Amino acid sequence: MKRREFLIAAGLLPAARAFAAPAAAGAAPAGLSLQAAINRAGRQRMLSQRCAKAWLLLVDGVVPDRARSILDQSVRLFDQQMADLKGTQPNDEVRAAWGLLDQDWSRYRPLLLDPRGDVKAVWAGSEAVLAAAQKLTVAYERAAGSSAGRLINLSGRQRMLSQRMAKAYLFHQMGINPGPAREMLDTAMKEFAKAHDELKTAPQNTAQIKSELGLVEQQWFFFQNALGMQAGDRKKGMSDVATTSERILEQMDAVVSLYEKIAG
Structure with missing residues (x-):
């Protein structure tokens, strides 16, 4: 799946632009390279x-229409990518990791369909699926055995951290697992900043990658401000974090796609 197709499927491009997508967009590929699998x-x-971020926004009535759209599109994209990855299993480690992720997703997915569900169960489900997806990503990276594969993994993890920070912020604002949520947010912010510094110094960086990382840095500035803001209006603060987390996600996806391109 190319970056444009991802942005359409994930709801990061407006509907008018989505209609211009090729008819084959979203179709499962015949086979993936290991770089694409990572x-x-x-x-x-x-x-x-x-998914957890969007579910929390929906539960709390913050930008509910946008939250519903993001949640529905994210669930569909997860399902689609599980099918894509099922066709690229080069060894036993990958097969086992894919099976674990499939099991954890099958437990997490139904929770996301009920906005009246158990919030703490969504916390636990999102953590289990994250851990399983991490194992699968590392298994693909090991199978690829290249420095380029590591850069795809590392930059891809920045996408995750952008959403993890937003999720932690929302849990904290809603008073659910506030202590662990605060710790999660602080840790994720430090990890994002450290990985960004590492990516900036990667010898494989092209001029375009350097430019895109500069744009990430700009979005990171705005995102940090939103995460640190003690807004008088709690829902406005949550809305600001939701918006800025989507912007930095889009920019990081551009970086990952470029690393995948140079690896191919």
């Missing part, structure tokens, strides 16, 4: 957190 498995990590 990208998709890494995107499953992100979707585990993005």
Whole structure:
């Protein structure tokens, strides 16, 4: 799946532009390269957190129409990518990791369909799916055995962290697991900043990648401000975090796609 197709499927492009997509957009590929598999498995990590973020926004009535759209599109994209990855299983480690992720997703997915469900169960489900998706991504990276594969993994993890930070912020604002949520947010922010510094110094960076990472840095500035803001209006603060987390996600996806391109 190319970046444009992902943005359409994930709801990051407006509907008017989505209609211009090729008829084949979203169709399962006949087979994936290992670099593409790393990208998709890494995107499953992100979707585990993005689904929880959208579900929380929906539950709390924050930008509900947008939250519903993001949630529905994220669930569909996760399902599609599981099918894509099922066709690319080069060894036993990957097969076992895919099976674990499939099991954890089958338990998490139904929780996301009920906005009246158990919030703490969504917390636990999102963590389990994230851990399983991480194992699958690492298994693909090991199978690829290249420095380029590591860069796809590392930059792809930044996408996940953008959504993890938003998820943690929302849990904290809603008073659910506030202590662990605060710790999760602080840790994710530190990890994002450290990985960004590493990506900026990667010797494989092209001029275009350097430019895109510069744009990520701009979005990171706005995102940090939103995460640190103690808004008088709680729902406005949550809405701002939702918006800025989507913007930095889109920009990071551009970076991952470029790393996948140079690896191919």
